[in-house]
Amino acid sequence: DMKVTQMPRYLIKRMGENVLLECGQDMSHETMYWYRQDPGLGLQLIYISYDVDSNSEGDIPKGYRVSRKKREHFSLILDSAKTNQTSVYFCASRRTGMNNQAPLFGEGTRLSVL
Amino acid sequence: SQLAEENSWALSVHEGESVTVNCSYKTSITALQWYRQKSGKGPAQLILIRSNEREKRNGRLRATLDTSSQSSSLSITATRCEDTAVYFCAPPGTGSNRLTFGKGTKFSLIP
Numbered sequence: 001d002m003k004v005t006q007m008p009r010y011l012i013k014r015m016g017e018n019v020l021l022e023c024g025q026d027m028s029h030e031t032m033y034w035y036r037q038d039p040g041l042g043l044q045l046i047y048i049s050y051d052v053d054s055n056s057e058g059d060i061p062k063g064y065r066v067s068r069k070k071r072e073h074f075s076l077i078l079d080s081a082k083t084n085q086t087s088v089y090f091c092a093s094r095r096t097g098m099n100n101q102a103p104l105f106g107e108g109t110r111l112s113v114l
Numbered sequence: 115s116q117l118a119e120e121n122s123w124a125l126s127v128h129e130g131e132s133v134t135v136n137c138s139y140k141t142s143i144t145a146l147q148w149y150r151q152k153s154g155k156g157p158a159q160l161i162l163i164r165s166n167e168r169e170k171r172n173g174r175l176r177a178t179l180d181t182s183s184q185s186s187s188l189s190i191t192a193t194r195c196e197d198t199a200v201y202f203c204a205p206p207g208t209g210s211n212r213l214t215f216g217k218g219t220k221f222s223l224i225p
Contacts, residue, residue: 105156
């Protein structure tokens with residue numbers, strides 16, 4: 001069953017704490033994405049990963065870093081979280097080279113930074 | 115830096131009526147994807163329309179593409195409660211794989 005799994009689904013952290021958001025896929029997709037979504041702003045691209053240890057900044061990478069040590073897993077890390085990083089975070093994956101194939105999205109992680 | 119954007123923030127119709135979401139894009143494209151995002155879920159692709167297609171149908175959904183005006187539309191006929199969602203258009207992002215989205219159009223039914 002093709003699926004992108006995000007953990008945790010809900011997370012509450014205090015300002016200054018470190019945050020780890022996990023994403024997994026079982027389709028051996030090479031390309032993976034992290035987005036954040038805020039009301040009225042749509043989906044904003046944070047990072048793209050083209051494969052293991054091959055990551056690229058998206059449109060809003062500041063305050064975030066990523067790790068991809070296995071093709072199946074892509075992590076988003078917030079070092080010393082800020083209140084303006086409260087958002088819903090989505091992970092997605094897609095097979096590279098499949099023209100026009102849409103990525104598969106996870107169900108999101110709702111992060112609150114207090 | 116999104117390459118495509120929906121033209122309306124929100125649309126509402128009565129159940130059973132039709133609705134059309136419009137989209138404009140900025141660059142030459144090989145295809146355009148329409149997505150639907152239901153509340154609490156991630157976006158999911160509805161229709162892919164290629165640059166050599168003027169129209170594509172999928173059940174109650176109909177997408178059109180006008181490459182001369184760089185615009186596309188997604189029409190939903192006989193709307194139902196389950197159609198309530200945010201709709202996005204986006205080029206596939208192949209090549210550089212930078213898939214970006216606009217703000218979306220929120221569709222709801224008038225009670």
